[in-house]
Amino acid sequence: MEYSFENIGGKNNSYTILTSSDVVYEIKFKPSPYLSKLNNFDEDLIFEFVIEVLYKPLNIALTLDKFLAPTINKIFIDFYSANNELITVYICDSSDGKHFVRKRKFDYWFSEFNDNSFVKFDDVLVDKNNNEFPISFILKRTNPNIFKIYKDFVSSISENNEDKLR
Amino acid sequence: MNVSIKTKRRKDDLISYLINSQKELINECHEDFKTKKFQDVISRLKEKNKSLNGI
Numbered sequence: 154m155e156y157s158f159e160n161i162g163g164k165n166n167s168y169t170i171l172t173s174s175d176v177v178y179e180i181k182f183k184p185s186p187y188l189s190k191l192n193n194f195d196e197d198l199i200f201e202f203v204i205e206v207l208y209k210p211l212n213i214a215l216t217l218d219k220f221l222a223p224t225i226n227k228i229f230i231d232f233y234s235a236n237n238e239l240i241t242v243y244i245c246d247s248s249d250g251k252h253f254v255r256k257r258k259f260d261y262w263f264s265e266f267n268d269n270s271f272v273k274f275d276d277v278l279v280d281k282n283n284n285e286f287p288i289s290f291i292l293k294r295t296n297p298n299i300f301k302i303y304k305d306f307v308s309s310i311s312e313n314n315e316d317k318l319r
Numbered sequence: 320m321n322v323s324i325k326t327k328r329r330k331d332d333l334i335s336y337l338i339n340s341q342k343e344l345i346n347e348c349h350e351d352f353k354t355k356k357f358q359d360v361i362s363r364l365k366e367k368n369k370s371l372n373g374i
Binding site: 156157158159161165167169170171172173175177179181183185187191201203205207208242244246248278280286288309313 | 333334336337338340341342344345347348349351352356357360361363364365367368
């Protein structure tokens with residue numbers, strides 16, 4: 154079972170979810186020419202992903218919602234239906250110290266929704282102050298460039314983290 | 320003589336880019352929420368959820 158969602162589209166490929174508790178989520182897949190150029194991929198293949206709570210009734214706590222993961226699954230399937238070779242990048246901001254909470258939540262959603270047709274590569278980016286930013290790349294298992302993408306992913310992260318690893 | 324100039328990417332450019340871009344996207348989400356178009360979408364979704372059994 155999943156919630157209803159609507160594909161609003163737009164330049165950043167928006168989707169809206171409304172839960173049974175009237176919590177409103179928006180998901181976006183923003184084209185990322187920067188990452189595409191960095192990794193020598195076609196400009197229209199790499200997308201940055203966000204999921205944001207836009208509205209939550211005051212009396213509702215954002216606890217585990219068993220219908221959310223299958224809804225996100227449907228959204229990923231809908232988005233990838235246009236092109237099996239798409240790559241989605243998700244980074245967790247650490248500015249509020251909740252990056253690993255976000256990461257755990259995203260990992261839970263992914264493990265719940267993934268029917269094995271998607272693959273996720275995980276790593277951690279480290280900045281000059283040793284702040285850590287979990288990052289994930291998600292693609293279809295059938296992506297013909299899967300090995301190149303993995304290699305480029307590891308290479309980009311390693312290059313960024315050079316000299317910062319303890 | 321061949322001279323090649325290689326511009327090295329600053330190490331934290333990738334993080335700065337991704338985090339700033341994410342913040343812009345999140346702001347955009349909250350701006351979307353204020354629009355009538357978005358509120359219309361929520362109204363439609365409310366109706367759809369009502370018709371789903373078990374939710």
